[in-house]
Amino acid sequence: MANSLREKFLRGMRGGVREGVPMRELTSFRIGGEAGLLLRPADKGELATLLGVLHREGIPYWILGQGTNLLVPDEGLRRPVIEVPAGTIRRQGRWVTVGAGVKMARLLKVCAQWGLGGLEPLAGIPGTVGGAIRGNAGSGPVEIGERVVSLGVILPSGRRR
């Protein structure tokens, strides 16, 4: 599997490719065996291309945010693990557009610097914005889903919507 993937895509990948990576280095609980293949696409364009290749090849994979909510088995992970690229934070008036791989702590800090409120109850929740949205993270009266007005997604086919 890794060989055919390497032929098709990985050689030209701008982001990082690592083999035999201990998942304890990538998860908050610091447990778990090795990921056979860790893929770090450089940006969302490369992520979309990678997902498209995996989809066409019928190769299942795991998505990794900051690894704060993952328990990895000691046997490790056979599927490729794809780390979501960080992305940017952009402001349009009272709203921000933020990449899925941006850490929640950074988003909150930048919003505070810009004088934008609304996410304060979520302060202290670790992980990435994408991970928080995936689990609809919440604290007190606020769930992150209530603060999301639109989502750009990459479909398993690699198409963006």
Ligand SMILES: Cc1cc2nc3c(=O)[nH]c(=O)nc-3n(C[C@H](O)[C@H](O)[C@H](O)COP(=O)(O)OP(=O)(O)OC[C@H]3O[C@@H](n4cnc5c(N)ncnc54)[C@H](O)[C@@H]3O)c2cc1C
């Ligand atoms: C100390 C601590 C305190 C916490 N407090 C709270 C709390 O108060 N309230 C609360 O709701 N939660 C809380 N959590 C849980 C927290 O919300 C999750 O750990 C966090 O949102 C996971 O984000 P992550 O980037 O680390 O995701 P990961 O742990 O890397 O992944 C978690 C899951 O999300 C998927 N995923 C990650 N990113 C994406 C993406 N971009 N697209 C699609 N799928 C994705 C992964 O495949 C995986 O299935 C806490 C966790 C910890 C460790």
